[in-house]
Amino acid sequence: MIRLDDHDRALLDGSRGAATAFAMRLLVRYGEAVGAPHFIDITRAHIDGCLYHGEASLDFAEHVLRLGGKVRVPTTLNVGSMDLIHPELFRGAPALGSAGRRLMEVHEALGCISSFTCAPYQTLFRPMLGEQIAWAESNAIVFANSVIGARTARYGDFIDLAAALTGRVPYAGLHVPENRQATVVFTVPAAVAAWPADALAVAVGSLVGERAGNEITAITGLPGGLSEDDLKALGAVGASSGAMAMFHAVGLTPEAPDVEAATGGVEPAVVEALSEADLTAAIGRLSTARPGMPVSAIALGTPHFSLAEFGRLMPLIDGFRRAPSVDLYVNTARDTHAELAARGWLARLEAAGFTLVVDTCTYVTSVMREISGVVMTNSGKWAHYAPGNLGIDVAFGSLEECMASAAAGRVVRRRP
Amino acid sequence: MKLAGRSLTPGSGEGPVAVVPPLSFWGGYDPETGTIIDRHHQAHGRSLAGVVLVMPSGRGSSSSSTVLAEAIRLGTAPSAIVLAEPDPILVVGAMVAEELYGRRCPIVVLAQADYARVVSAVRAEVVADSAAASVTIA
DSSP states (O other): OOBOOHHHHHHHTTTTOHHHHHHHHHHHHHHHHTTOSBEEEOSOEEEOTTSOOSHHHHHHHHHHHHTTOOOSSOEEEOOOSSOSSSGGGOOSOHHHHHHHHHHHHHHHHTTOBTTOOSOGGGSTTOOOTTOBOEEBSHHHHHHIIIIIOOBOOOBOTTHHHHHHHHTEEESOGGGSGGGGSOSEEEEOOGGGTTSOHHHHHHHHHHHHHHHHTTOOEEEEOOOTTOOHHHHHHHHHHHHHHSOOOOEEETTTSTTOSSHHHHHTTOOOSEEEEOOHHHHHHHHHHTOSSOTTOBEEEEEEEEEEEOHHHHHHHHHHTTTOOOOTTOEEEEEEOHHHHHHHHHHTHHHHHHHTTEEEEESSOTTTSSOOSOOSSEEEESOHHHHHHHHHHHOOEEEEOOHHHHHHHHHHTBOOOSOO | OEEEEEEEEOEEEEEEEEEOSOOOSTTTEETTTTEEOOTTSTTTTOBOTTSEEEESOOOSOTTHHHHHHHHHHHTOSOSEEEESSOOHHHHHHHHHHHHHHOOOOOEEEOOHHHHHHHHTOSEEEEEEOSSEEEEEEO
16 A cells, blocks of 8 residues: 555545545545655646546536536646637547537646646746656656656656645655666667757657667667757657657767666666667658658657757748748747747748747647648657658658658658 | 455456456547457457456556546446556546546456456456455356
């Protein structure tokens, strides 16, 4: 049985409200299933229950609201089914749209912050090194653990809101320092150092995700110039192709100044050299389309494009003309969108033909106008999920290849 | 034969035993039809509605909690789940369904030797309270 202290018992016995008691009952059962010895406090939460998956999603949130639920820690929200800033973009069934919108509104009524982004680490609510948090959304979990060094287990449906309503989580998984040590080491060959950084990060993340299962990995040999956005892309695709919840990029991420620190000095069970051929093949598996095929859209921003990524995109739209048949989409957070407007970038992006999608994402909801041809993306995560979710052909490429393809109207490759 | 186990969620249920490899309910089970839709799964196309589902462990996305809760709501869920290893994602789905819809799907964990006995059973009856559980097999 998981040990309860006086505070836990007060949360459980109804004296802090019926919603809190219900949440704590869920957490106790969850904690027993994961074999946790006791609970710990969290400082913040991130919830992905605001994306509509069916009636149970909405029934749960409405039930918690009726019980008087309020979150006890600063709680950010993941993407929903609707772009509430641009609702006219929604092309799905009206009933689905209104249920999706209601689910987002109920979470706001529970006291959550209207961030509606899968990249809460790009907001003011970014945690710090060593902070104990309860985050849902696979890319956010891997980013928090790996790139920031905050500590979250893999939370998801229902239990994320339960953690936010109580401020407590079972002490288990990646909350525990010993569980954060790498048991598998992958080495990246020097031959790929000249690849575009975004494509290299996706190749490595995709392959490591496929091969590592649930294990915590240390990756050596990544170029020192990889940006935070490249590490974001690495984790996002690794959590899609596999079950990556944390990686150490040796020399780049805070808990891995060297291999010894990443493994805790314990001899790793597996050391595996990735070859250039392996990485090229991993990139190949992210495309169902062939070079030269007609492109109907470009999808950027999965996870949500950061301001720094827009900073890389802006020079590429100088003198750029999209082929008339190609739609251009970028997903981003509403806060980033406001900053784009303030900088005058939004008007330039729209003049170049970009549709900015906020609060949601082009692979989880119906916003894209025309998907009869290939959709090209620089997101490994988008490339992984969109063929199944949307029934389309996809081509993965670097940001430069995406823009060149948008101009040409067909899939253009810069690299062999 | 009556086997003693550990209760992860309380309730009672009985039915024919369906032994399957670990299944991710999210992307793997359609709560509308009550069938396994993961094309890569060995039991693709099989219905799990009303069976005693026996599998070594859970698998996959945390969104499986919602799918199990949906299946319980729609009456297409297994009548009970017997595991060899605890699975927190299925536990949360069953707990939420009980709270919202008043319908229970007991989830129990058996020691390896007893789990092996259930695997070869034809029918099973599961009774679980808040801590202990029994699985009666025939």
